[in-house]
Amino acid sequence: MGLEYTHEAGQTPISEEEMSGLKIKSIILQRELDEFELLNIIKAKAWLKKQKLTPETALSESFMKKLHKKMFGDVWKWAGVFRRSEKNIGVGWVTIGRELKVLCDDALFWVENETFSQTEIALRFKHRLVSIHCFPNGNGRHSRIMADVLMENVFGQEAFSWRAAGMVSADEERKTYIAALRAADQGDFAPLLKFVGA
Numbered sequence: 001m002g003l004e005y006t007h008e009a010g011q012t013p014i015s016e017e018e019m020s021g022l023k024i025k026s027i028i029l030q031r032e033l034d035e036f037e038l039l040n041i042i043k044a045k046a047w048l049k050k051q052k053l054t055p056e057t058a059l060s061e062s063f064m065k066k067l068h069k070k071m072f073g074d075v076w077k078w079a080g081v082f083r084r085s086e087k088n089i090g091v092g093w094v095t096i097g098r099e100l101k102v103l104c105d106d107a108l109f110w111v112e113n114e115t116f117s118q119t120e121i122a123l124r125f126k127h128r129l130v131s132i133h134c135f136p137n138g139n140g141r142h143s144r145i146m147a148d149v150l151m152e153n154v155f156g157q158e159a160f161s162w163r164a165a166g167m168v169s170a171d172e173e174r175k176t177y178i179a180a181l182r183a184a185d186q187g188d189f190a191p192l193l194k195f196v197g198a
């Protein structure tokens with residue numbers, strides 16, 4: 001018997017094919033999956049601490065794939081690999097690479113020209129990254145860590161707290177977060193800035 005996957009609000013459903021990429025066959029319950037993923041992410045964060053990154057290195061396809069693999073590679077075979085199926089959110093999968101390049105170039109321009117504050121650059125990048133939805137799953141967590149990478153590793157500032165650890169459950173905090181992303185979809189970044197306490 002495989003994992004009985006429960007679908008939480010604002011979560012991208014994992015397809016059956018993607019589910020077959022589960023490396024740890026003993027996982028049956030959603031909370032067991034959450035736990036293994038969390039352990040993997042903690043390891044990835046320790047690895048990240050040691051990385052000194054320039055804007056050019058961090059804002060690249062290769063770094064973001066590597067980071068996703070570090071975060072989910074113990075659990076999923078497709079970690080660090082772009083999705084090859086359509087999701088209810090995100091660009092058509094064939095254009096992921098192109099859209100990501102445009103985003104990275106835009107963000108490099110913002111950094112260079114100080115178009116927005118460093119906090120707003122990190123949040124604008126995070127929002128567009130999760131809207132592209134590069135990977136089969138884990139895009140929310142990956143995009144939040146990328147915002148932290150920009151703040152800490154690139155700008156030398158404090159990382160965002162992102163409130164409750166990982167925000168995986170559908171609680172109030174999560175609802176506020178998703179609502180803030182919806183506002184950002186409309187070009188209003190005030191709720192997302194407020195959410196991170198900026």
Ligand SMILES: Nc1ncnc2c1ncn2[C@@H]1O[C@H](COP(=O)(O)OP(=O)(O)OP(=O)(O)O)[C@@H](O)[C@H]1O
Nearest residue numbers: 010011012130137138139140141142167168181182
């Ligand atoms: N309307 C929206 N606009 C932009 N982003 C959205 C919207 N709805 C959902 N999202 C993003 O999609 C993410 C879910 O994608 P996915 O399941 O791949 O990531 P995850 O890491 O598993 O989720 P989580 O955020 O719970 O850690 C949410 O975290 C949120 O960031």
Ligand SMILES: [Mg+2]
Nearest residue numbers: 011012137138
């Ligand atoms: Mg998910």
